Amino acid sequence: xxxxxxxxxxxxxxxxxxxxxxxxxxxxxxxxxxxxxxxxxxxxxxxxxxxxxxxxxxxxxxxxxxxxxxxxxxxxxxxxxxxxxxxxxxxxxxxxxxxxxxxxxxxxxxxxxxxxxxxxxxxxxxxxxxxxxxxxxxxxxxxxxxxxxxxxxxxxxxxxxxxxxxxxxxxxxxxxxxxxxxxxxxxxxxxxxxxxxxxxxxxxxxxxxxxxxxxxxxxxxxxxxxxxxxxxxxxxxxxxxxxxxxxxxxxxxxxxxxxxxxxxxxxxxxxxxxxxxxxxxxxxxxxxxxxxxxxxxxxxxxxxxxxxxxxxxxxxxxxxxxxxxxxxxxxxxxxxxxxxxxxxxxxxxxxxxxxxxxxxxxxxxxxxxxxxxxxxxxxxxxxxxxxxxxxxxxxxxxxxxxxxxxxxxxxxxxxxxxxxxxxxxxxxxxxxxxxxxxxxxxxxxxxxxxxxxxxxxxxxxxxxxxxxxxxxxxxxxxxxx
Numbered sequence: 383x384x385x386x387x388x389x390x391x392x393x394x395x396x397x398x399x400x401x402x403x404x405x406x407x408x409x410x411x412x413x414x415x416x417x418x419x420x421x422x423x424x425x426x427x428x429x430x431x432x433x434x435x436x437x438x439x440x441x442x443x444x445x446x447x448x449x450x451x452x453x454x455x456x457x458x459x460x461x462x463x464x465x466x467x468x469x470x471x472x473x474x475x476x477x478x479x480x481x482x483x484x485x486x487x488x489x490x491x492x493x494x495x496x497x498x499x500x501x502x503x504x505x506x507x508x509x510x511x512x513x514x515x516x517x518x519x520x521x522x523x524x525x526x527x528x529x530x531x532x533x534x535x536x537x538x539x540x541x542x543x544x545x546x547x548x549x550x551x552x553x554x555x556x557x558x559x560x561x562x563x564x565x566x567x568x569x570x571x572x573x574x575x576x577x578x579x580x581x582x583x584x585x586x587x588x589x590x591x592x593x594x595x596x597x598x599x600x601x602x603x604x605x606x607x608x609x610x611x612x613x614x615x616x617x618x619x620x621x622x623x624x625x626x627x628x629x630x631x632x633x634x635x636x637x638x639x640x641x642x643x644x645x646x647x648x649x650x651x652x653x654x655x656x657x658x659x660x661x662x663x664x665x666x667x668x669x670x671x672x673x674x675x676x677x678x679x680x681x682x683x684x685x686x687x688x689x690x691x692x693x694x695x696x697x698x699x700x701x702x703x704x705x706x707x708x709x710x711x712x713x714x715x716x717x718x719x720x721x722x723x724x725x726x727x728x729x730x731x732x733x734x735x736x737x738x739x740x741x742x743x744x745x746x747x748x749x750x751x752x753x754x755x756x757x758x759x760x761x762x763x764x765x766x767x768x769x770x771x772x773x774x775x776x777x778x779x780x781x782x783x784x785x786x787x788x789x790x791x792x793x794x795x796x797x798x799x800x801x802x803x804x805x806x807x808x809x810x811x812x813x814x815x816x817x818x819x820x821x822x823x824x825x826x827x828x829x830x831x832x833x834x835x836x837x838x839x840x841x842x843x844x845x846x847x848x849x850x851x852x853x854x855x856x857x858x859x860x861x862x863x
Contacts, residue, residue, distance in 0.1 A: 386411060386419075393419040400424045400838055428835050447630075447690055453638030455647030458694040460607055462650065464726065467733040470793060472712040478787045488788035489528070492776070493547060495795055496574040497526045499594040499775055507578055513549030518581040525586065527553065528574045540566050541585070544577075552585035553577055562590050570755045572781050573774060594775040596799050600818030603801055605738040605851035610648040612636075613655070613847045615745070615806025616826035618704065619687070620680035621660035622673050623829045628844030631861035633690050645848060645857065651736055652695055655806035655824060656702025656745035658684045658716070664704050671831070677706055681720045688723035697725040700732055702745040702806060710785040711747060711778060712793035731777055731793065733800070737851050742800035744777050746807035746823070751783025761839050764823040765812035768805055772796065772816055802849070809834070809841035813856060820856065822847050 385408030386393055393401070393411065401411060401424050410427065411419055478484050510523040527544035535541050540555040540563065555566040566588075569575065579588040612632075618624050635646050659680035660672060674680050688697060701707040701716045708714070715727040728734065731744035749767045753759045759767050771777050777794040778786060786794070802820045809826035825842045834841060844862030849855070 385409070391417055391419065394421060396421045397424045400428075400836060402838075428830075428838070428840065447633050447637045447639070449637040449692075450639065450643075453643055453647065455638070455649075455692065455694065457609055457648055457650040458692075460609060460650060462696045463607075463735075463737050464651075464696060464698075465735040466726070466728060467735070467798075470731070470733040470798075471715075471729040472789060472793045473714040473727075473729040476712075476714060476787065476789060478789045480788065484788040484790065487790045488792055489781075490547065491790065492792040492795060493528055493574060495792070495797060496594050496775060499797075500526050500574070500576045500592060503576065503592055505576075505578075510581070511548045512544070512546045512551040515549070515551050515581050515586070516583060519583055521581055522579070522589075523581050523586065524576060524578050525551075526574065526576050527551075529569060529571055532569065532571060539563075542569070553579070553588050554585045555588050559589055562588055566591070568756050568758070568770070570752075570780050572779050574776075593773045595773045596775075596817040596819060598817060600799060602818060602854055603738045603740075604854055607737060608648060608850070608852040609650040609737060610645060610851065611651040611653060611736060611739075611849045612649050613653050613804055613822050613824040613849070614827075615655035615804075615824045616657040616702065616809050616828060617654075617684070617687070618657060618660045618826070618828040619683040620672050620674040621828055622671050623831055624660070624673075625827055625829050625843050625862075628861045629687065629827045631844070632846055632859075633687070635859065635861070636692055636695070642859075645850070648850060649695060649848065651698065652691070653698045653734075653736075653741065653743055653804055653824075654700065655743055655804050656700050656713075656730055657704040657806060658699065658702070658721075659704060659706075660828075661704035661706070678720070681706070682722075685721060685723040688725060697723075698728060698734060698736075698743065699725045700728045700730045700743050700745060702730070703747050708787070710787040712787065712789070713745070729793075733798065739801045739849075739851060740798065741802045741804060742796065743804045746805035747784045748778035748780070748794075749805070749808050751778070751780045755780060755783065761808050761810060761837075763812055764805065764808045764810050765814040765821045768803055768812075768821045768823065769814065769816045772803065772819060772821075809843070810839075811842045811845045811847065811858065813847065813858075820849070820854075822849075822856070 397419050505524045507522045507524040510518045510525050529542050531543040542553050544553050555563045557563050576592040577588050578590045579586040662677050701713045706720050713730040715729050734741045752767050775796040805823045811825040812823040814821045825845045846859045848857050
């Protein structure tokens with residue numbers, strides 16, 4: 383690492399890799415005062431930088447949440463206005479058996495529905511299906527295609543195998559079309575796009591392309607009631623990294639015992655995007671990192687949390703990859719025999735109208751495959767991954783990047799534009815607005831795991847985003863302080 387050798391300091395290859403991924407400058411490494419820096423030295427330094435407080439768990443007494451006598455939550459005065467779009471939730475409707483015809487039906491459904499979205503765009507060239515391409519040789523055409531393979535040519539152009547419902551062909555992005563070529567670097571296998579270009583005998587030379595994307599402009603909805611929604615995910619009850627004081631601080635705030643009690647009193651809804659518990663057998667040797675090794679007891683801890691909340695708050699609960707549901711997506715709702723408390727159980731993904739605001743709630747497992755496949759994306763900015771999902775109108779484009787169950791209907795497709803897109807999974811808060819959609823990744827209540835340390839990934843535990851519906855104002859409250 384530059385700067386270390388000049389000072390006579392050596393660093394192991396693994397330590398250098400972790401330090402670079404965590405963006406630790408040479409000056410900080412020199413401050414360790416060591417002549418040889420190991421992987422353990424870097425992990426200790428990262429944990430100090432994270433400034434995380436480990437919380438005692440099993441021995442901690444139950445927290446007492448008694449609201450002050452003058453706390454008058456305005457949300458108590460309103461009844462709930464909640465509608466779940468059951469057609470878009472796989473719960474109780476999974477029919478996939480893994481047969482070839484299931485895969486064919488799945489991809490056909492995805493292609494046909496996204497094609498309809500792309501067909502809404504005005505075209506400057508005539509439409510042509512891939513089986514007609516040789517007859518269109520020499521002409522400018524527009525075709526809607528699914529990408530099946532991507533590779534670089536010896537001239538450093540980008541060649542893609544594509545198909546539609548009638549045939550297969552190739553498309554070529556050349557460096558001469560600089561803008562289209564640059565954008566094409568973000569395309570992945572199984573993306574569905576509309577391409578414009580000149581047909582040749584071997585391929586379409588692409589001039590430009592379109593993703594299905596959201597409309598350029600869309601009015602934000604402002605609700606009439608002055609209520610708020612809090613967003614949680616990745617609580618991980620049962621993990622030895624679960625930070626109980628942070629979650630207790632959030633509950634105490636909802637009861638009016640911390641700063642900004644006026645905002646606390648507006649919270650009528652809590653949306654939880656999965657990983658309520660740490661689960662059992664999710665990864666090798668997980669039992670070493672568990673304080674509770676009974677899955678039912680883990681969910682009992684979650685029930686205790688729910689029962690500590692004010693009784694007028696509506697709780698929406700989706701599953702994550704650590705929960706007691708199938709790993710393949712779309713995920714059905716967590717079974718009712720796991721959660722005894724009074725909550726609304728939904729699948730992942732699920733579409734819900736909360737007051738006047740349309741919410742798409744998804745755990746976010748596909749973030750892993752997207753970060754691995756698309757340059758410029760990282761776990762540090764999960765909101766950018768979510769925007770790429772919106773551009774593609776799909777929550778998990780890369781089939782096989784994470785486990786997908788081939789249902790006859792593609793539940794991962796974003797047909798209806800959401801007002802709010804809520805993810806979890808990566809343990810990192812992130813927010814942005816994109817074409818009228820508010821994008822929220824709600825972070826975690828689990829401190830940094832050893833695996834995350836080795837990846838140079840620092841989570842943001844204890845931060846809770848809260849959206850005020852009347853003013854369309856998003857705030858982030860930090861309960862780690």
